[in-house]
Amino acid sequence: MLTEESYQTQYLDLNSIKELPESHTWTSLQDDCTDCLSNESESLPIIDLNDPDVLALVRHACETWGVLQVKNHGVSLRLLEDMEAATTKLFSLPIEQKLKVSLSSSNDISGYRLPKISPFFPKFMWREGFTIFGSPVEHAVKLWPQDYKPFCDLVEEYGKEMKNLAERLMWLMLKSLGITEEDINWSSLGGAAIQLNSYPVCPDPDRAMGLAEHTDSSLLTILYQNNTTGLQIFREGTGWLTVQPHTGVLVVNIGDLMHILSNGLYPSVLHRALVNRKQQRISVAYIYRPPANVLISPLPKLVDHYHLCLFRPITWTEYLELKSKHFTNTLSLIRISGSPNVVS
Numbered sequence: 001m002l003t004e005e006s007y008q009t010q011y012l013d014l015n016s017i018k019e020l021p022e023s024h025t026w027t028s029l030q031d032d033c034t035d036c037l038s039n040e041s042e043s044l045p046i047i048d049l050n051d052p053d054v055l056a057l058v059r060h061a062c063e064t065w066g067v068l069q070v071k072n073h074g075v076s077l078r079l080l081e082d083m084e085a086a087t088t089k090l091f092s093l094p095i096e097q098k099l100k101v102s103l104s105s106s107n108d109i110s111g112y113r114l115p116k117i118s119p120f121f122p123k124f125m126w127r128e129g130f131t132i133f134g135s136p137v138e139h140a141v142k143l144w145p146q147d148y149k150p151f152c153d154l155v156e157e158y159g160k161e162m163k164n165l166a167e168r169l170m171w172l173m174l175k176s177l178g179i180t181e182e183d184i185n186w187s188s189l190g191g192a193a194i195q196l197n198s199y200p201v202c203p204d205p206d207r208a209m210g211l212a213e214h215t216d217s218s219l220l221t222i223l224y225q226n227n228t229t230g231l232q233i234f235r236e237g238t239g240w241l242t243v244q245p246h247t248g249v250l251v252v253n254i255g256d257l258m259h260i261l262s263n264g265l266y267p268s269v270l271h272r273a274l275v276n277r278k279q280q281r282i283s284v285a286y287i288y289r290p291p292a293n294v295l296i297s298p299l300p301k302l303v304d305h306y307h308l309c310l311f312r313p314i315t316w317t318e319y320l321e322l323k324s325k326h327f328t329n330t331l332s333l334i335r336i337s338g339s340p341n342v343v344s
């Protein structure tokens with residue numbers, strides 16, 4: 001079992017290893033690396049949030065891709081680049097320093113740790129992650145005893161800006177489905193986790209995995225990626241597609257809870273991150289979630305005789321718990337009807 005404890009006893013520092021260890025060698029990768037980059041018609045749309053047609057564009061992207069890219073989103077390039085620099089700085093600390101902010105308690109999701117999905121895969125991933133949930137102060141003090149404030153201030157600013165954008169995006173998604181403000185009473189109360197990811201240069205990238213395939217448990221996730229390719233999304237009938245980074249453009253994934261709210265109309269996108277031998281890759285995910293104890297269920301306006309209610313109500317807290325036990329099966333476990341659009 002790939003647990004946090006077994007990993008830490010090895011003190012593996014990915015930033016200094018010169019050969020891919022057995023524990024990080026993925027054997028089934030070779031044939032599944034289809035990269036359909038050259039196929040122009042398959043490229044993920046970049047939506048200008050000031051476009052007068054924004055609702056239709058969002059709806060189309062959400063329905064067909066489960067993910068979109070946005071520009072003119074109002075978050076300054078300066079803030080995105082500062083966050084990237086802070087992330088690079090954090091992961092370049094000595095491994096002993098980083099381990100001081102890991103494993104605070106098994107219930108705590110904050111800190112330097114393996115991805116939650118690690119136990120579902122046979123090998124470790126070529127990635128380091130730091131999750132921020134609530135205030136980062138306690139951890140920042142351990143990482144930079146003399147100089148923790150700039151990091152905390154930056155995280156706070158990033159959190160504020162991303163919350164505005166996440167709410168705006170959520171409303172674009174919901175309005176594109178005909179949902180109005182009266183239909184939802186918790187929308188401004190949502191919270192988030194901020195996930196910092198680093199994928200160090202890798203001696204054998206074809207046999208390593210940065211972050212294995214998963215869907216996010218969020219309503220939506222806003223992802224910043226530095227100028228290094230690696231993010232891929234899975235497209236039915238096509239395979240894995242690389243999402244090329246563009247300066248200032250943010251990737252927005254539909255999460256499992258939006259899939260539930262939309263009564264299955266918007267799919268939560270399956271995605272993963274690959275690694276390379278030349279450049280460290282950095283990404284920052286803003287994982288936007290509803291208030292912890294609000295019951296999330298398909299919106300009544302999206303349920304009728306032709307569109308049966310597909311999922312039972314569930315809170316974010318319960319959803320995360322179920323997902324940490326059942327991973328990819330979680331959505332089907334809370335499903336209550338058969339296939340969409342079928343009248344019983």
Ligand SMILES: C=C1C[C@]23C[C@H]1CC[C@H]2[C@@]12CCC[C@@](C)(C(=O)O1)[C@H]2[C@@H]3C(=O)O
Nearest residue numbers: 109115116117131193195214216217218
């Ligand atoms: C708030 C969340 C959402 C989590 C779990 C918890 C904290 C960390 C998040 C991630 C971040 C990395 C990918 C993922 C799949 C993982 O392993 O940890 C995410 C997961 C999810 O979206 O399910």
Ligand SMILES: O=C(O)CCC(=O)C(=O)O
Nearest residue numbers: 195197225231273283285
């Ligand atoms: O690094 C990436 O591009 C993907 C990160 C991701 O999927 C996540 O943090 O949930």
Ligand SMILES: [Fe+2]
Nearest residue numbers: 214215216271
């Ligand atoms: Fe993700």
